[in-house]
Amino acid sequence: MKNTALTHVHEALGAKMVPFAGFNMPVLYEGVNAEHDTVRNGVGVFDVSHMGEFLLSGPHALDLIQKVTSNDAATLTIGRAQYSCLPNATGGIVDDLIVYKLKEEEYLLVVNASNIDKDWEWISAHNDLGVVMRNLSDDYSLLAIQGPMAMEAMQALTSIDLAAIKYYHFEVADFAGIEHVIISATGYTGSGGFEIYAKNSEIEHIWNKVFEAGAAYDIKPIGLAARDTLRLEMGFCLYGNDINDTTSPLEAGLGWITKFNKNFVNSDALKQQKEAGVTRKLVGFELLDRGVPRQDYEIVDALGNVIGIVTSGTMAPSLNKGIGMGYVPVAFAAEDSEIFIRIRKNDVAAKVVKLPFYKK
Numbered sequence: 001m002k003n004t005a006l007t008h009v010h011e012a013l014g015a016k017m018v019p020f021a022g023f024n025m026p027v028l029y030e031g032v033n034a035e036h037d038t039v040r041n042g043v044g045v046f047d048v049s050h051m052g053e054f055l056l057s058g059p060h061a062l063d064l065i066q067k068v069t070s071n072d073a074a075t076l077t078i079g080r081a082q083y084s085c086l087p088n089a090t091g092g093i094v095d096d097l098i099v100y101k102l103k104e105e106e107y108l109l110v111v112n113a114s115n116i117d118k119d120w121e122w123i124s125a126h127n128d129l130g131v132v133m134r135n136l137s138d139d140y141s142l143l144a145i146q147g148p149m150a151m152e153a154m155q156a157l158t159s160i161d162l163a164a165i166k167y168y169h170f171e172v173a174d175f176a177g178i179e180h181v182i183i184s185a186t187g188y189t190g191s192g193g194f195e196i197y198a199k200n201s202e203i204e205h206i207w208n209k210v211f212e213a214g215a216a217y218d219i220k221p222i223g224l225a226a227r228d229t230l231r232l233e234m235g236f237c238l239y240g241n242d243i244n245d246t247t248s249p250l251e252a253g254l255g256w257i258t259k260f261n262k263n264f265v266n267s268d269a270l271k272q273q274k275e276a277g278v279t280r281k282l283v284g285f286e287l288l289d290r291g292v293p294r295q296d297y298e299i300v301d302a303l304g305n306v307i308g309i310v311t312s313g314t315m316a317p318s319l320n321k322g323i324g325m326g327y328v329p330v331a332f333a334a335e336d337s338e339i340f341i342r343i344r345k346n347d348v349a350a351k352v353v354k355l356p357f358y359k360k
Contacts, residue, residue, distance in 0.1 A: 003142050004049035005200040006207060012220055014295060020224060020257055021113035023050040028223040035226035036282060036317040038357075039191050041149035044222035048195075048201065052116035052137040053111040060129035063106050068126050069099065070249055070270075076101040081168045081186055084257050085249055086122060087266045091273070092245040093252070095119050096237065098186060100170060106183075108197075110142075111164040112239045126265070140186040143196040143201035145210060146222075146230075150193035153217040157209060158183065162194065163177055176334035178202045188227060190358060192263035229314050232323065235284050235355030242282060242311040250274055251327065251356075252282045281333040282311070287322035287341065298342040301325050307332060310341060316357060322348075323357045 002023045011017060015026035017165070028046065029035060038044040051233070056064060065073045071084035078101050085153065086094035095115040100108040111119045116137050127133060145154060151162045160173045160183070168185035175196060182197035198206055208285055231270045237243045238250060249258045250273055260271050293313030313324030332339055335354050340347040 002050075004022075005048055005203045006047045006049065007206065009207060009223070010047065015221070015223060018224075020052055023113060024118070026048060026221070026223045027225045029221050032103055032223075032225045032229060035220065035222045036229050038220045039147045039189050039222055039226065039230055040219075040318055043145065043149040043193070043217050043219045044151050044226075045207070045214075045219065046208060046222050046224070046226075046227055047141075047207075048144050048145040048225060049141035049200075051142050051155055052113060052115035052119065052135070053107070053140050053142075053197070054111065054120065054125075055136055056109060057106040057134075058130060058131045059105055061107050061131050063100060064129050064131045065107055065264050066262055067264055068123050069097070069147045070264055070267075071099070071257040072101050072256075072261070072262060073101075073107070078103060079169055079171065081166070081170055081184060085243075085254060086119065086311060087249065087264065087270065088245055089123075090245075091248050091266065091269060092272040093239075093243050093247060094122050094245070095251060096239055100184070102172070114240060121270065131141070139198055142199050143198075143203070143207065143210065144187055144193065144227075145185050145196065145214075146189040146190075146193035147191050147308065151217060153214040154194065165194070174208045178206060178214075181206070185212070188236060189230040190236075190356060191230070196327065197317045199313065227346075228312075229317055232312050232314050232356035233316050233318055233326070233356065235325065235357060237282075238312060245321040246281070247327070248273060248278065251278045252325075266337055275318050278330065280308070280327045280329055282325055282327050283333050283337075283352045284323065284325050284355045285339060285341070285350045285352050286319075287352060288355065290322075291341065291343045291346075291348040292322050292325035293341045293343065293348075293350075297324075300340045300342055300347055301332070302338060302340070304340075304347060306342075307339070313341075320356050322350075328352075
C-alpha cells in the first residue's frame with residue numbers, strides 16, 4: 001500500500017483511511033453529507049496525489065498524443081488543458097485523462113491512479129516517434145481546492161489573478177511561497193476551484209498555507225466519499241464504474257471528446273459506430289420513490305426484464321433523492337423514459353433525466 005506525502009496529516013486529522021487504487025487514502029473526515037455541503041457552498045481540500053502524471057516532450061510529442069487520445073490536442077495552446085480519453089483497439093477505453101500543454105513540444109498527461117502502469121505501457125507501446133516520456137507520478141502531489149469560495153480564499157497565496165484563469169486553463173506560477181506550481185482551473189466537483197500540482201517535498205507546506213489562508217472561510221479537508229457524490233451529481237464519468245475497457249466513448253456520451261478530423265487508435269471503428277448509431281447509452285436517472293441505487297444493481301423495464309446495470313449510484317446530498325447512471329438500450333435512453341431499479345427484490349420506479357443532476 002502506497003502513502004501520499006500527506007497520509008500522516010490525514011491520520012493526524014482523524015480521517016477514516018481506506019485502500020484505494022493501491023494507496024492509503026482518506027475516504028471520510030466528519031461525514032459525507034457535511035463534506036459535500038462544504039464543497040457545494042464554501043471551500044474544501046482533497047488530497048488526490050494518487051493521480052498519475054506523465055511528461056511527454058520532444059518534436060513529436062503532439063503526434064504521439066494525437067495518435068493515442070480521442071480529442072484533438074492540436075487545438076491546445078500553452079496554458080490550456082483538455083479532457084480526453086485513450087481508446088483501446090477493441091472499441092473500449094484504456095483510461096480518461098487530462099492533457100496540459102506546458103510549452104511548445106511539452107505536455108503533461110494526468111491519468112487515473114488505478115491505471116498508471118496500464119496507461120504508461122499503452123502509450124509507450126505506441127511511442128515509435130522518439131518522444132521522451134517521464135513518469136512523474138511518484139514525485140508529484142496534487143491538491144484539489146474546490147468550492148465557490150476557493151478563488152477568494154486562495155488569492156492571497158499567489159501573485160497572479162486567479163479570477164483570470166478560465167475553466168480548463170492553467171498557470172505555472174508562485175503559490176504559497178513555492179515557485180513553479182501548476183495552478184489549474186479544473187476539478188471534479190462542479191463547484192469551481194483549482195487543482196494544485198507541486199513536488200512531494202513541497203506539498204505539506206502548501207497544505208498548511210492553504211488551511212491558514214482558508215481559515216476565515218471555514219475551509220475543511222474532504223475525503224474521497226464526498227468526491228464521489230459531488231462528481232456523480234454532475235454526471236461526470238468515473239473510470240472503472242461508468243467507463244472501462246468495454247465501453248465505447250460514444251456509448252458513454254463522450255462523443256464531444258472524440259474527434260474524427262484526425263486518425264487515432266481505433267478511430268475507423270469508432271467512426272463506423274457513430275455512423276451506424278450506438279445500441280446502448282449511458283444515461284442519468286433519478287428515483288421517483290424512496291431508495292438508494294448502488295453500482296451493479298439491475299435496471300429493468302416495466303415487465304421486470306433486465307435491460308441494464310447501474311454503473312454509479314448514490315443518495316444525492318444536494319438533491320435529497322436517489323440518483324445514478326447506467327447503460328440502457330437506446331429505446332430507453334430518451335429523457336423521461338420510465339425505468340426501474342431493482343433494489344433488494346423491489347423494482348423502484350425511476351426516470352431518465354438530462355445531466356447534470358445538480359444545476360447551480
